Amino acid sequence: xxxxxxxxxxEMFTKPTNLIDTNKGEEYYRNLYRKAKERLDWLKxxxxxxxxxxxxxxxxxxxxxxxxxxxxxVSMMTATLMLPPSFEPLVAEAAEVMNxxxxxxxxIQDCDGNTEALIRSSAPTVDELILDYLSIEYQETLMAxxxxxxxxxxxxxxxxxxxQYLLFVEGSIPVKMEYAFTTGRHPETGVQRVRRLAKDAxxxxxxxxxxxxxxxxxxYPNPTGAVGVMDVVNGVPVVNIPACPANPVNIVGVIMxxxxxxxxxxxxxxxxxxxxxxxxxxxxxxxxxxxxxxxFVEEWGDEGAKNNFCLYKMGCKGPFTFNNCSIVRYNDGTxxxxxxxxxxxxxxxxxxxxxxxxxxxxxxxxxxxxALKGVESTVDKVGxxxxxxxxxxxxxxxxxxxxxxxxxxxxxxx
Amino acid sequence: xxKKVPRMTKTMRVFHWINVFSVLTAVITGLYIANPYxxxxxxxxAAHKYVMAYNRFFHFIAALLLDIVSVAVAxxxxxxxxxxxxxxxxxxxxxxxxxxxxxLNLLTLxxxxxxxxxxxxxxxxxxxxxxxxxxxxxxxxxxxxxxxxLESGLSSIGKWxxxxxxxxxxxxxxxxxxxxxxxxxxHFSMWIILSWVVFHIYYQVWRTIFWKEGDIAIVFGGYKFxxxx
Ligand code: SF4
Numbered sequence: 077x078x079x080x081x082x083x084x085x086x087e088m089f090t091k092p093t094n095l096i097d098t099n100k101g102e103e104y105y106r107n108l109y110r111k112a113k114e115r116l117d118w119l120k121x122x123x124x125x126x127x128x129x130x131x132x133x134x135x136x137x138x139x140x141x142x143x144x145x146x147x148x149x150v151s152m153m154t155a156t157l158m159l160p161p162s163f164e165p166l167v168a169e170a171a172e173v174m175n176x177x178x179x180x181x182x183x184i185q186d187c188d189g190n191t192e193a194l195i196r197s198s199a200p201t202v203d204e205l206i207l208d209y210l211s212i213e214y215q216e217t218l219m220a221x222x223x224x225x226x227x228x229x230x231x232x233x234x235x236x237x238x239x240q241y242l243l244f245v246e247g248s249i250p251v252k253m254e255y256a257f258t259t260g261r262h263p264e265t266g267v268q269r270v271r272r273l274a275k276d277a278x279x280x281x282x283x284x285x286x287x288x289x290x291x292x293x294x295x296y297p298n299p300t301g302a303v304g305v306m307d308v309v310n311g312v313p314v315v316n317i318p319a320c321p322a323n324p325v326n327i328v329g330v331i332m333x334x335x336x337x338x339x340x341x342x343x344x345x346x347x348x349x350x351x352x353x354x355x356x357x358x359x360x361x362x363x364x365x366x367x368x369x370x371x372f373v374e375e376w377g378d379e380g381a382k383n384n385f386c387l388y389k390m391g392c393k394g395p396f397t398f399n400n401c402s403i404v405r406y407n408d409g410t411x412x413x414x415x416x417x418x419x420x421x422x423x424x425x426x427x428x429x430x431x432x433x434x435x436x437x438x439x440x441x442x443x444x445x446x447a448l449k450g451v452e453s454t455v456d457k458v459g460x461x462x463x464x465x466x467x468x469x470x471x472x473x474x475x476x477x478x479x480x481x482x483x484x485x486x487x488x489x490x
Numbered sequence: 491x492x493k494k495v496p497r498m499t500k501t502m503r504v505f506h507w508i509n510v511f512s513v514l515t516a517v518i519t520g521l522y523i524a525n526p527y528x529x530x531x532x533x534x535x536a537a538h539k540y541v542m543a544y545n546r547f548f549h550f551i552a553a554l555l556l557d558i559v560s561v562a563v564a565x566x567x568x569x570x571x572x573x574x575x576x577x578x579x580x581x582x583x584x585x586x587x588x589x590x591x592x593x594l595n596l597l598t599l600x601x602x603x604x605x606x607x608x609x610x611x612x613x614x615x616x617x618x619x620x621x622x623x624x625x626x627x628x629x630x631x632x633x634x635x636x637x638x639x640l641e642s643g644l645s646s647i648g649k650w651x652x653x654x655x656x657x658x659x660x661x662x663x664x665x666x667x668x669x670x671x672x673x674x675x676x677h678f679s680m681w682i683i684l685s686w687v688v689f690h691i692y693y694q695v696w697r698t699i700f701w702k703e704g705d706i707a708i709v710f711g712g713y714k715f716x717x718x719x
Contacts (some may be wrong), residue, residue, distance in 0.1 A: 425668065470692045477699075
């Protein structure tokens with residue numbers, strides 16, 4: 077029987093859990109270092125995808141990023157990837173050979189928020205620079221070409237870098253109402269487009285909540301039947317970088333990891349890289365002490381809010397959202413949702429719009445109970461209804477028993 | 491003339507009251523964890539008070555007691571030297587008839603009583619089994635939620651503990667739709683258990699009043715009384 081096959085059993089019992097091994101032993105890192113070094117040397121030997129573009133040093137000086145800032149970034153990135161500090165020179169080198177990896181970035185049903193998050197910082201950040209320096213062959217929002225020219229760019233890139241390019245997908249894919257998304261003069265539905273481009277890709281990287289799990293377009297009643305990339309693509313490794321928008325640090329982290337090792341990072345059961353999605357928001361939240369102490373913001377602007385109390389009662393979903401924003405934050409570490417005083421809405425989890433972004437604790441949220449389609453109610457209301465029904469049944473039984481008992485004793489007396 | 495019949499051993503009664511205590515504690519603290527319904531009101535800095543943390547602590551202790559007792563009860567179902575409940579669970583002719591008769595006794599408001607009420611009957615055993623299954627369900631959903639806080643893969647008692655919990659409970663998330671779904675079900679199942687408890691108490695009191703055999707005494711003294719003609 078299939079069930080008792082050894083590899084089947086092994087697969088079942090070695091399910092990817094959330095175990096994060098932050099220290100894999102000296103031996104492991106020594107080997108990894110050697111492998112990464114070889115790979116970087118090999119990459120350096122390769123030609124950049126576009127040879128006449130600027131060199132990395134020129135980029136840095138053009139963008140007014142000091143060497144010091146760059147090295148600060150390198151340390152941060154090494155730590156984010158959970159590598160020991162000895163890897164810092166390699167990470168710095170990896171940044172320089174970024175332009176050897178061709179990237180195709182497509183948008184399906186989305187708001188372009190991930191791209192926007194990348195390019196809209198007040199001062200140029202290293203993450204932004206890296207993504208600019210990366211040879212993005214096709215990016216609908218950023219590229220200069222339009223119309224037929226743009227389509228040609230895409231075809232050229234696909235043909236030239238068959239089996240080598242990384243495909244970034246932003247946005248969910250409609251499968252029920254496929255025509256809800258079509259592009260180009262030679263129309264293609266989202267499903268067709270993703271499948272065609274993924275076929276020749278080295279790996280597919282789903283950026284943002286929509287591309288990962290369907291996100292906002294997949295919220296109830298999900299008119300277009302939006303799903304994430306991993307639900308339509310087979311046979312190609314998929315990495316999800318959810319969150320709304322995805323944190324540029326994590327996007328760059330995945331690319332960095334790929335450049336360093338030639339492999340994709342270790343993933344959890346939802347195909348999210350463990351280095352970024354291994355811990356809950358709640359575990360590293362600055363308000364955690366208030367959570368344990370039972371100090372909660374009761375309403376916006378109250379004394380608790382002024383004292384940075386925990387936002388659990390205002391609907392913070394940090395306790396069951398896996399992401400690293402509490403550590404790396406957004407916009408170059410400027411701030412993050414809980415830092416500005418509003419709860420986490422769980423944007424890096426599946427179904428976040430229906431189940432997480434309710435602005436109140438899950439127990440008090442109007443969410444559709446699993447079995448009762450179409451009803452919106454809190455779990456306590458559903459439960460109390462059942463308890464009340466039981467109580468009414470018992471009440472009826474008790475009263476009739478009492479009446480019947482009285483009659484009986486009357487009969488006996490007679 | 492009444493005869494004294496033993497119905498619950500001392501161990502069984504201890505288990506019963508541990509269960510009562512644990513379910514009560516779990517409900518009171520669980521509701522707080524789900525949606526804190528009172529404020530700490532202690533004018534100390536956060537580092538000195540542990541309101542949520544204590545609620546969670548007692549919730550876990552209650553869960554632990556329930557789980558240990560569940561294992562023991564499961565063992566007793568099969569191996570008890572006093573009364574093996576499993577015998578009453580087997581759907582054979584005798585048990586089915588008894589189940590029907592006890593149910594009819596309840597529905598006809600004690601107009602009909604064609605079964606021997608001196609021993610534990612099959613209706614009651616089924617009813618208790620439902621509770622134990624509900625508790626097992628709470629165990630799986632609860633540990634699924636619990637292990638999410640140990641995602642470093644470490645715990646004070648070693649790596650094996652979170653690893654074991656992942657292996658045993660990860661399917662729950664797949665079944666119920668991840669974190670949010672499991673939380674919903676864990677909370678919802680509490681209401682089912684409360685409904686169970688309400689009926690259970692009512693039924694025991696009702697039996698005491700209408701059967702006139704002192705059923706309520708079983709859980710305190712371990713005995714009830716049976717009329718002998
Ligand atoms: S604000 Fe949210 S993430 Fe932070 S401690 Fe409170 S519940 Fe946890």
